[in-house]
Amino acid sequence: MFARGIKRKCFDGEEDIEGTLAGFKSVPSYNLQRQSLLDMSLVKLQLCHMLVEPNLCRSVLIANTVRQIQEEMTQDGTWQVINAQNTGQASLDRLVSSDILCRSTKEQGEGKLVPSYSSFSKDFEDIQSQDIISDLSTVASVQAPRNPQSNVWEMENPQENRGNFQKSLDQIFETLENKNPNSVEDLFSDVDNSYYDLDTVLTGMMSNTKMGHCDVLESFSSQTTTNSNSNCKSDINELDHIVEILVES
Amino acid sequence: MIPGIGNLTQDTLWCFSQVKGTIDIGVTEADIISTVEFNHTGELLATGDKGGRVVIFQREQESKNQLHRRGEYNVYSTFQSHEPEFDYLKSLEIEEKINKIRWLPQQNAAYFLLSTNDKTVKLWKVSERDKRPEGYNLKDEDGRLRDPATITTLRVPVLRPMDLMVEATPRRVFANAHTYHINSISVNSDYETYMSADDLRINLWNFEITNQSFNIVDIKPANMEELTEVITAAEFHPLHCNTFVYSSSKGTIRLCDMRASALCDRHTKFFEEPEDPSNRSFFSEIISSISDVKFSHSGRYIMTRDYLTVKVWDLNMENRPIETYQVHDYLRSKLCSLYENDCIFDKFECVWNGSDSVIMTGSYNNFFRMFDRNTKRDVTLEASRENSKPRAILKPRKVCVGGKRRKDEISVDSLDFSKKILHTAWHPSENIIAVAATNNLYIFQDKVN
Numbered sequence: 001m002f003a004r005g006i007k008r009k010c011f012d013g014e015e016d017i018e019g020t021l022a023g024f025k026s027v028p029s030y031n032l033q034r035q036s037l038l039d040m041s042l043v044k045l046q047l048c049h050m051l052v053e054p055n056l057c058r059s060v061l062i063a064n065t066v067r068q069i070q071e072e073m074t075q076d077g078t079w080q081v082i083n084a085q086n087t088g089q090a091s092l093d094r095l096v097s098s099d100i101l102c103r104s105t106k107e108q109g110e111g112k113l114v115p116s117y118s119s120f121s122k123d124f125e126d127i128q129s130q131d132i133i134s135d136l137s138t139v140a141s142v143q144a145p146r147n148p149q150s151n152v153w154e155m156e157n158p159q160e161n162r163g164n165f166q167k168s169l170d171q172i173f174e175t176l177e178n179k180n181p182n183s184v185e186d187l188f189s190d191v192d193n194s195y196y197d198l199d200t201v202l203t204g205m206m207s208n209t210k211m212g213h214c215d216v217l218e219s220f221s222s223q224t225t226t227n228s229n230s231n232c233k234s235d236i237n238e239l240d241h242i243v244e245i246l247v248e249s
Numbered sequence: 250m251i252p253g254i255g256n257l258t259q260d261t262l263w264c265f266s267q268v269k270g271t272i273d274i275g276v277t278e279a280d281i282i283s284t285v286e287f288n289h290t291g292e293l294l295a296t297g298d299k300g301g302r303v304v305i306f307q308r309e310q311e312s313k314n315q316l317h318r319r320g321e322y323n324v325y326s327t328f329q330s331h332e333p334e335f336d337y338l339k340s341l342e343i344e345e346k347i348n349k350i351r352w353l354p355q356q357n358a359a360y361f362l363l364s365t366n367d368k369t370v371k372l373w374k375v376s377e378r379d380k381r382p383e384g385y386n387l388k389d390e391d392g393r394l395r396d397p398a399t400i401t402t403l404r405v406p407v408l409r410p411m412d413l414m415v416e417a418t419p420r421r422v423f424a425n426a427h428t429y430h431i432n433s434i435s436v437n438s439d440y441e442t443y444m445s446a447d448d449l450r451i452n453l454w455n456f457e458i459t460n461q462s463f464n465i466v467d468i469k470p471a472n473m474e475e476l477t478e479v480i481t482a483a484e485f486h487p488l489h490c491n492t493f494v495y496s497s498s499k500g501t502i503r504l505c506d507m508r509a510s511a512l513c514d515r516h517t518k519f520f521e522e523p524e525d526p527s528n529r530s531f532f533s534e535i536i537s538s539i540s541d542v543k544f545s546h547s548g549r550y551i552m553t554r555d556y557l558t559v560k561v562w563d564l565n566m567e568n569r570p571i572e573t574y575q576v577h578d579y580l581r582s583k584l585c586s587l588y589e590n591d592c593i594f595d596k597f598e599c600v601w602n603g604s605d606s607v608i609m610t611g612s613y614n615n616f617f618r619m620f621d622r623n624t625k626r627d628v629t630l631e632a633s634r635e636n637s638k639p640r641a642i643l644k645p646r647k648v649c650v651g652g653k654r655r656k657d658e659i660s661v662d663s664l665d666f667s668k669k670i671l672h673t674a675w676h677p678s679e680n681i682i683a684v685a686a687t688n689n690l691y692i693f694q695d696k697v698n
Contacts, residue, residue, distance in 0.1 A: 037531060040589060053341045053367075056429055056448040057479045057498050058594045061535045064477055068531060 031078060034069055041066045260626070261680060262696040263643045265636055267321055269296075269306070270689035272634065282685035284672055288352040288360065291676040294322050294683055295362060296690055297347025301331040303364055303417075305375060319681070319694055326375050328417040331366040343368050349434050351443070361420070363443060367430040370445050372421035372456065380408040426452050426462045433483045439490040446483035446495060449476075453507075465513050466495060466505065481596075482541050488548045492517075496553060500537030504564065520551075520562050522569045532584040532593065540596035545605040546677075552608055554599040557581060559610050559620065574620045574627065577612045579650045579661045592666050603678045611670025614659065615686045616646055632670060632684045632691040642696060 041062050073079040270280065279300030286295050294306040307325035334343040345366055353361040359376035384406040388394050429447035436443045444453050444465070451466035466483075470476055479498045486492035491507045503516035524533065536556035543552050551562045553570075557578055560570035576597075580587060587593040592613075599610040611617045612629070620627045629646045636643055649658035672685040680695035 034531075037585070037588075044591075052344055053339070053430070055594070057481060057538070058591075060476060060479050061498060061538060061594070064534055065531055068534075 034073070038066060038069045038073075041069070260628075263630060263680075263682075263693045264696050265638065265641045265643065265691070266319070266681070266694045267692040268634070268637055268689055269304075269322075269324075269692075276688045280688040282672060282688060282690060283346050283348065284350050285674040285683050285685050285690065286350045286352060286362075287674050287676050287683070288362075289354050289677060291678060291681065293325065293352070293360060294674070294692075295350045295352070296683075296685065297330065297350050297364055298688075299344075299346040301329055301333070301345030301347060301366065303328055303330045303347060303350065303362075303373070305360075319697060322692055326415040326417050328373070330364045330371060330373065330419075331369065334368075348431060351434050351436050353436055354440060356440075363434050363436065365431050365434050365445065368424070368427055370423040370431070370434055370454070371419050372423075373417050374420045375415060375417045378414045378416060379410060379412075381411045382406045383409050421456065421459050423454055423459050423462070426454075432481060433495075435483060435485040435493065437485045437490050438488055442490075444483060444485060444493060446480055448479040451480065451483055451493075451495060463511070465507060465511070467512065467514060481539050484542055484544055486548055487544050487546060494542055494544070494551055496539035496542040498538040499534065500539055500555060502539065502542060502551065502553060502562065518564070518567050520567045520570075522560070528581075530584065532588060535588070535593055536584065541598040543599060543601060545601050546603065547605055550605070552599050552601060554597050554610055556593060556595075556597075559599050559608060561608070561622065572622060574608070574618075576610055576618055577616075577648070579648055583661065587666075590666065592669075595669055595671065597669075597671050598673065600673055600675045602675045602680070609673055609675060609682065611673055611684070613666050613669050614664040615668040615670060616648075617670045617673060617684055630693075632686040632689070632693075640696075643693065 044062050045059065045066070070079065270282075277300075279298060279302075281299045282296050283299055284295075284297040287293070288295070292308050294308075296304050296306075298304075303326075304324060305326045306322035308320040308322050311320045330347060331345040333345045335341075336343055343366065347364050347366060349363075349365050351363045353363070355361075359374050362373050362375070364371055364373060383390065384404050386395075386400060386403055386406075387397070423445070427445065427447045427450070429449050431445050431447045433446040434443060435446075442453055442455050444451055445462075446452075446466075449467065449469040450464055452462040453465045454462045466480070468478065468480060477499075481496050481498055483493060483495035486494075492504065493507070494502055494504045496502045500521065502520040504518035504520070505513035506517045507513060509515070509517060524537075539553045539555050541554040544550070545552065549564060550571075551564065553560050553562065554576075557580060558576060559574045561572040561574075562570045584593060597611050599608060601608055606623055607619055607621050609617060609619045615632045616629050617632065618627060618629050629648070630643045631646050644657075647655075647658045648664070649655065649660045654660050668686065670684055670686055674683045676682070682693050684691045684693065
């Protein structure tokens with residue numbers, strides 16, 4: 001479980017910072033901390049997909065927190081609308097190590113952390129929107145809970161020196177690109193692929209319990225048409241498998 | 250602290266009595282205790298664990314030889330209540346973890362309890378057998394049928410004593426009524442019905458009928474994307490069989506009257522404390538989420554537990570609680586870390602003592618807290634193996650918030666957040682408490698003079 005003693009201090013004095021802010025929030029670290037909280041929350045929402053149905057209460061509370069941050073950022077004007085096409089790679093920047101929380105603003109290259117959450121924000125407003133799926137498939141596939149999970153949590157490990165932000169980013173790219181298609185398929189062959197799309201994940205945790213067998217088939221079919229990576233084939237096979245089971249029963 | 254019953258004004262001294270469970274450093278996940286409950290007389294103490302097992306302890310009769318020792322609890326029955334299941338439609342496992350156990354009042358020689366996992370509630374009958382019939386005519390002692398042609402005389406079977414056997418049998422299985430995870434069950438004071446609550450719905454059951462239940466609360470929005478609030482706990486009023494309460498993740502409590510309508514979506518009373526603007530943060534909503542709600546034995550008050558406090562509400566006053574107790578306010582400045590490691594989502598329970606004068610709840614580092622409502626004094630105690638000598642008096646613990654740490658104090662940064670006391674129980678009439686610390690069950694009693 002968790003080591004004794006929680007050393008993190010940053011953001012924990014948040015109430016003080018909030019009190020001194022007026023209007024635009026001139027203290028840069030507040031934005032940084034808020035951004036980090038947003039990142040952390042989104043990671044939590046995605047990682048909550050495991051074999052057992054995720055805790056709905058926890059998911060709802062995290063989602064409410066994300067909404068709250070998003071609203072505040074919208075009011076501040078820090079929520080920039082960026083072309084969704086460009087966020088494929090850049091969105092990975094947003095998987096900021098939670099170490100950022102404790103980093104001083106001097107160490108940060110401010111330019112790297114320009115918020116570009118338009119694609120994520122659209123999710124919350126229009127989760128069923130199909131055109132988001134392909135944009136996010138690159139991001140979402142990183143969140144596959146099996147193997148890359150260790151990478152994500154490694155990022156948040158305070159023991160290692162994460163001063164080099166680029167290094168952690170490289171690790172993610174490595175995971176994605178160095179895996180040949182076959183091994184990825186094997187890795188995920190027995191896991192439900194529909195959970196790897198961000199919006200399905202977000203919808204899924206809210207509404208997977210309402211899916212009748214028709215909805216399950218629908219979500220699988222939407223997977224096969226929009227999923228651009230090599231898991232397409234396994235999706236179709238799984239779809240056939242599901243249909244077989246349903247028809248036989 | 251004023252004891253549960255009695256007029257002594259000195260503080261209660263709590264002593265170690267027993268501990269159940271292994272001392273192994275590597276804890277098997279299945280052994281983690283997930284619920285603790287005394288029955289209505291306090292004679293039996295039930296625990297449920299993550300492996301789906303129920304263990305019932307029975308208090309031994311106090312012997313005249315050992316005047317200084319109160320009755321100890323020994324294992325009475327162990328059975329597997331729930332098994333892991335797999336939902337093939339959603340490709341999800343259904344955990345066998347026992348979320349709650351509730352006893353029924355005893356009406357005959359057998360004991361009855363309800364146990365539930367995320368999806369299915371079961372009614373178990375626990376009965377003793379200490380005699381068995383011998384001397385049947387048509388079958389011999391092994392049970393094999395005898396050839397009627399060989400029977401020349403008739404005899405009357407007699408009951409002969411045998412070693413005590415405690416059997417647990419599932420009498421009813423209430424399944425397939427919950428889409429979401431069951432968080433609470435509560436037996437009604439009419440002893441004929443009970444309710445089960447999941448994240449979005451509450452169902453009313455009759456004990457005799459397993460294939461039907463009435464839905465009495467439904468907060469599921471038509472569009473699940475609009476979901477912002479879930480049900481976190483629910484309980485029937487101890488005396489009025491038409492009244493129940495349920496709490497939410499937004500820190501509100503609703504009291505409903507089943508006489509008003511079949512579907513109690515419109516509450517009769519709505520309890521909510523206005524938010525303190527000076528304490529507002531991104532974590533405000535999460536820490537306001539109520540993890541447990543309990544009626545007092547008198548039925549006049551309800552107690553709620555959120556992440557940092559325990560509150561007592563008067564049923565007649567909806568706009569704010571009448572008492573608020575800080576459980577571990579030193580965590581308020583650590584909320585971000587606790588959010589990161591998910592501890593902020595821990596669901597602590599709370600309990601009343603028999604006379605409703607003292608309330609108890611758990612914390613981290615195997616600490617638990619008691620608050621005396623009359624004297625306004627509180628104490629922090631620890632459930633640990635170090636304090637496990639028989640009748641050893643528990644020493645109050647103190648958490649040092651900042652500055653100079655005194656000798657016996659522990660600093661906030663040294664707290665072990667993996668050791669959490671989520672489940673506790675208080676004997677209905679005596680000062681005996683059961684505290685679940687991961688896979689160990691501690692029993693403490695007040696000092697007997």
